[in-house]
Amino acid sequence: MTAPDxxxxxxxxxxGRLASLGPKEPWHVALLLPDHHDDLASPIQDARDLDTKExxxxxxxxxxxxxxxxxxxxxxxxxxxxxxxGGEYRATIFGDTRExxxxxxxxxxxxxMAVAKVWNDQIYLTIxxxxxxxxxxxxxxxxxxxxxxxxPADARATVLKLLPQAIPRAVEFLSDELSRLAPISDLxxxxxxxxxxxxxxxxxxxxxxxxxxxxxxxxxxRRLAALGALLRMHSTNVGRxxxxxxxxxxxxRISQLPWALTGDQQRAVTEIARRLEAxxxxxxxxxxxxxxxKTPTVAVICAAVASAPGNRRVLVLSPxxxxxxxxxxxxxxxxxxxxxxxVTGDTPASAxxxxxxxxxxxxxxxxPTGETAFDVVVVDELHRWSRAQRELHVAPGTHLIELxxxxxxxxxxxxxxxxxxVIEMRDTPFPKSFITTLHDGREGARALFEAITPAIRxxxxxxxVYPKREASAGTDDPQSSLIEGRARREVxxxxxxxxxxxxxxxxxxxxxxxxxxxxVVTLTSDDDDATKSEVLQKIRDRSAQILLCTTVVEVxxxxxxxxxxxxxxxxxxxxxxxxxxxxxxxxxxxEGYCELLCPEPLNDEQRHKLQTFAATSDGFxxxxxxxxxxxxxxLAPDSDRQSGADNAFLFGTKLDIDALDDVAPVWRRxxxxxxxx
Numbered sequence: 322m323t324a325p326d327x328x329x330x331x332x333x334x335x336x337g338r339l340a341s342l343g344p345k346e347p348w349h350v351a352l353l354l355p356d357h358h359d360d361l362a363s364p365i366q367d368a369r370d371l372d373t374k375e376x377x378x379x380x381x382x383x384x385x386x387x388x389x390x391x392x393x394x395x396x397x398x399x400x401x402x403x404x405x406x407g408g409e410y411r412a413t414i415f416g417d418t419r420e421x422x423x424x425x426x427x428x429x430x431x432x433x434m435a436v437a438k439v440w441n442d443q444i445y446l447t448i449x450x451x452x453x454x455x456x457x458x459x460x461x462x463x464x465x466x467x468x469x470x471x472x473p474a475d476a477r478a479t480v481l482k483l484l485p486q487a488i489p490r491a492v493e494f495l496s497d498e499l500s501r502l503a504p505i506s507d508l509x510x511x512x513x514x515x516x517x518x519x520x521x522x523x524x525x526x527x528x529x530x531x532x533x534x535x536x537x538x539x540x541x542x543r544r545l546a547a548l549g550a551l552l553r554m555h556s557t558n559v560g561r562x563x564x565x566x567x568x569x570x571x572x573x574r575i576s577q578l579p580w581a582l583t584g585d586q587q588r589a590v591t592e593i594a595r596r597l598e599a600x601x602x603x604x605x606x607x608x609x610x611x612x613x614x615k616t617p618t619v620a621v622i623c624a625a626v627a628s629a630p631g632n633r634r635v636l637v638l639s640p641x642x643x644x645x646x647x648x649x650x651x652x653x654x655x656x657x658x659x660x661x662x663x664v665t666g667d668t669p670a671s672a673x674x675x676x677x678x679x680x681x682x683x684x685x686x687x688x689p690t691g692e693t694a695f696d697v698v699v700v701d702e703l704h705r706w707s708r709a710q711r712e713l714h715v716a717p718g719t720h721l722i723e724l725x726x727x728x729x730x731x732x733x734x735x736x737x738x739x740x741x742x743v744i745e746m747r748d749t750p751f752p753k754s755f756i757t758t759l760h761d762g763r764e765g766a767r768a769l770f771e772a773i774t775p776a777i778r779x780x781x782x783x784x785x786v787y788p789k790r791e792a793s794a795g796t797d798d799p800q801s802s803l804i805e806g807r808a809r810r811e812v813x814x815x816x817x818x819x820x821x822x823x824x825x826x827x828x829x830x831x832x833x834x835x836x837x838x839x840x841v842v843t844l845t846s847d848d849d850d851a852t853k854s855e856v857l858q859k860i861r862d863r864s865a866q867i868l869l870c871t872t873v874v875e876v877x878x879x880x881x882x883x884x885x886x887x888x889x890x891x892x893x894x895x896x897x898x899x900x901x902x903x904x905x906x907x908x909x910x911x912e913g914y915c916e917l918l919c920p921e922p923l924n925d926e927q928r929h930k931l932q933t934f935a936a937t938s939d940g941f942x943x944x945x946x947x948x949x950x951x952x953x954x955x956l957a958p959d960s961d962r963q964s965g966a967d968n969a970f971l972f973g974t975k976l977d978i979d980a981l982d983d984v985a986p987v988w989r990r991x992x993x994x995x996x997x998x
Contacts, residue, residue, distance in 0.1 A: 338471040339479055342464070343972030348490035350480045351523050353972040354542055355462035358535050362458050364432055366405040368446060371437035376449045380405055381412070382430045389418035398422060402446065412446040424451055432457050450474070460535060462527055465973040484527060492519040495970070498549055503991040511987045512544045513537075546970035547980035551988045564718030565600035566696060567629045574624040577655055578617055585609075585748040586618045592744050593622050593722065597697070603720045606703070608941070609746030612753065612904055615724050616651060618746070619699055622722070624656045626697050627677035636695045636714050637680040640705035642666070642850045643857065648701070649680045664688075667850060686713055695719055702726075704897050726901060726940050745941070751910025755903055757935040759917045769887065769916050776885060777837060782860060783867045784886040785833075786902055787826045788893050826869045833867055840866040872898055881909050891917040891934075892927040896947045899934050949978050 344353055364378040371377050385401040398414040398421045412435070414421050432452040438445045452461075464476040496505055496519065509517055514537075522538045522545075529535030571594050575582060582590065589607060596603040609615040623635045637652075639645035642665045649663040662674060664681030675691045694716035700706055703723040715721050760769045777783055826843050833841045842865040844856045859865035860880055868880075872894070883906050891899055899917075906913030917931055933946055 339476060341467040341470045342476070347483050348487040348494075349972060350483045351487035351491035351527075352542075352970065353464065353480060354526050354539060354974050356465050356973070357463050358460040358529065358532065359434070359452075359456075359463055360532065361432065361452060361456050361461050364457075368404040368408055368410055368435075368437060368444060371435060371446070373437055373439070376434040376436050378432055378452060379435050380430065380432050381435075381446075381448075383425055383428065384409060387414075387422045387425045389422060398425070400425065410444055410446050412448050414448045460529055460532060480527070488520060488523050491523060495519055495545060495549075498552065498970075499545065502548070502552055502988075508545075508548065508987070508991075509541070511990070512541055512548070512984065514541045517541070542971065543974065543977070543980040544984050546974070546976060548984045548988060549970040550976055551981070551984065551992075561602050562717045563600040564602060564696060564720065566597045566626055566631075566633060566720070568594035568598050568622075568625050570625040570628045571621060574621045574628075574656065577624075578621070579655075580617075582617065582621075583614060583748045585746040586614050589618045589744050589746055590621050593618075594625065596742065597622075597626070597720055602718055603722075604742065605720075605722045606743045607722060607724045607746065608743050609724070609726065612749045612751075612908060613746040614749070615746065616648065617655070619701075619722065619724065620652050620655055623652070623678055623697065623699065624659060627659055632693065633677065633696045634691070634693055635678045635697045635699065636685065636690070637678065637699045638685060638701060638706065638711070639680065639682055640702045641846075642682055643853050644701065645680055645682050646850075646854070652678065652680060665850065683710065686710055690714065697722060700724065702901075726897075726904060747941075749910070753907040753910045753913065755907070755913045755915055755938040757903065757915040757917065757938070759919065759931055759935055761919050761923070763920075766918060766920065769918055773885065773887070773916070777840075777866065780863075780866070781885060782863070782880065782882045784880070784883055784905060785829070785867065785869050786886065786888045787829060787869065787871060788890050826871065829869055833869060837867055842868055844868060844870040846871060872902065880905055883908070883913075884911065885914040885916070887916045887918055889918050890920065891931055892919060892921075892923055896930065896934060896943050900940055900943055903938070 339350065339353070342353060344350055359378055361378050364380050365371060366380070368379060368381075371379060381402040381404060383400060384403050387398045387400040389396065389398055391397065392413075392415070395415055396418045397416075398418050400412055400414075401409055402412045403409045428451075431454075433448045434450040434452060435446045435448045438447060462477060462480075463473055464480055466473045466476055499505060499508055502508065505519065509515065509519075509522075514522060522541050525534045525538035526542050529538060571590060575587075575590070589609075593603075593605060593607070596605060607615055607619065609618075619637075623637065626633045626635050637648060639648055645663060645665055649661060652659075652661050659678060660676045661678045661680060662672070662676035664672070664674065664679055664685050666682065666684045668681070668684060670688070674689070675693075679685060679690060695714050696718070697720045698711075698714050700711045700721070700723045703711060703725050711723065712721070758769075760766060773783060826845060830841060830843055842856045842859055844853060848856070856865070856868070857880070860868050861882065863882065886902060886906050888894070888899065888902055894902070903913065903915040906915065915935075917935065919931070923931070930950070934943065937943065
């Protein structure tokens with residue numbers, strides 16, 4: 322690409338701030354679509370019709386001299402304005418008061434972006450922006466922004482400055498990529514854009530001549546991106562070679578288990594064994610909800626592979642030391658005749674790692690594991706690893722088996738559109754159910770503590786998950802904690818307030834210990850392995866009763882006595898983490914209780930996410946919801962983007978399930994003939 326001329330140099334320099342939205346090259350701005358268009362052709366006439374949350378355009382006449390002041394330390398400008406129907410309102414503007422007063426002195430009537438607030442039955446306006454005069458009467462594109470990085474106005478100015486040069490390069494890119502599937506004109510016809518060109522589609526997506534044109538162009542762009550994502554997703558891995566493995570020892574290995582397999586476990590073992598015997602390197606996701614028994618299932622497969630002819634080798638990656646030790650302990654108890662080596666950060670450098678089965682943490686990614694390639698790599702809790710980590714030990718003939726309780730959006734999309742095989746497991750060895758309850762603020766904390774105190778006094782084990790290990794320096798703890806004042810009361814009394822220890826196990830431990838002396842232990846990722854094992858053993862043998870921890874227990878840890886968990890600030894966790902944490906309860910069947918404690922107000926999106934989580938314990942349903950909510954990310958085989966936009970065909974616009982579903986028939990129409998060539 323030629324260097325930009327002098328007139329565009331400032332805009333090119335601003336691309337660095339746009340990089341926070343995804344673009345890395347100047348031409349990428351053509352693929353950074355507006356998230357909406359401000360309809361300045363039809364501004365609001367009556368201030369009473371303004372939205373209370375999202376700024377809308379409205380014409381206002383300045384009726385008083387703007388005055389600068391402060392509101393809780395924030396500079397603001399106040400003035401009186403009149404709308405087109407004669408209504409007068411007090412308006413407030415936060416920000417650079419000098420700049421706003423100067424701008425307002427130069428206009429008597431202008432268009433603003435504003436929201437309405439109602440207080441004591443009176444309407445007050447908050448003005449967010451003065452609309453540039455050149456956009457009045459038009460559709461103005463509004464681009465995504467990043468607070469303290471780039472404002473919407475700056476993003477718009479930069480994109481539109483670069484757009485004339487960016488669109489031809491973006492058209493060239495889209496043509497090169499998508500014409501591998503079919504002629505562009507045919508694809509556009511199939512996507513509902515017959516007679517349009519790529520140039521017209523991109524232009525109308527940014528600066529449409531009408532709202533209908535803009536909406537249609539945006540829809541087609543999303544469909545083009547979805548089609549490109551499917552094309553990238555099905556890119557063939559180069560250099561793969563057959564590796565059939567005899568699985569004749571599977572029945573013998575099943576007989577060594579201390580219990581019978583469930584129907585789902587048996588079907589999963591049979592299907593995985595069939596795939597490994599078929600020869601072509603398999604990529605399988607074993608998608609089993611929390612508690613369905615994925616460990617014995619994969620243990621049987623690993624043991625059968627290790628005992629197959631040909632000196633076969635298996636690698637099992639575990640996300641943390643606690644789980645690696647647990648897997649090693651269980652595998653070894655199932656199959657005492659096999660050499661199974663545990664590898665963690667504490668394993669000596671001189672240790673012999675030529676065992677047929679290696680089970681370990683990320684330590685296995687940083688040390689030699691012998692000259693012989695692994696025949697099977699098993700990745701437990703795939704969402705805890707990057708793609709590069711999961712595939713580091715995958716040779717051309719290696720079979721890859723990944724385990725997941727609730728697939729992340731990208732994985733869910735790969736499964737949905739046929740990039741990898743999925744084997745679902747839903748049956749649990751023991752019937753169980755969950756009751757999940759959302760508790761808000763101080764009242765919620767009080768109700769929660771009243772509910773859990775009798776259970777604690779009755780001897781139940783309680784797990785309380787905090788998002789932080791240490792207290793914030795200099796905190797005065799202005800709010801009361803979950804167990805505020807318990808040291809001064811009888812254990813039967815309920816607390817008076819909410820919670821402020823959501824940030825800190827360190828601060829919470831003192832109060833819990835005061836209320837329930839001798840029954841509280843803590844666990845964080847900073848504790849050494851010996852401490853972690855000791856703490857968990859205290860919970861297992863009931864010498865301790867209340868475990869305060871971070872999400873170190875999220876994955877795989879089996880606490881058979883646990884039936885109640887409290888998650889503090891659950892809005893800070895993803896659905897995957899919440900589902901894993903809830904799954905620590907009722908491991909041996911029965912009814913588990915998951916309490917979500919929200920000391921801070923939730924926004925609409927957070928509340929909907931938590932309500933959805935509370936309404937279902939089906940991990941597959943949560944995975945589908947998460948895919949729709951967050952987008953699929955980049956589906957290319959070499960990508961690590963697990964959700965959101967793909968940043969290949971579009972920037973800042975999530976790769977959503979609806980667009981992928983829309984183009985799936987088009988993909989099948991053109992891809993099937995190609996696959997047969």
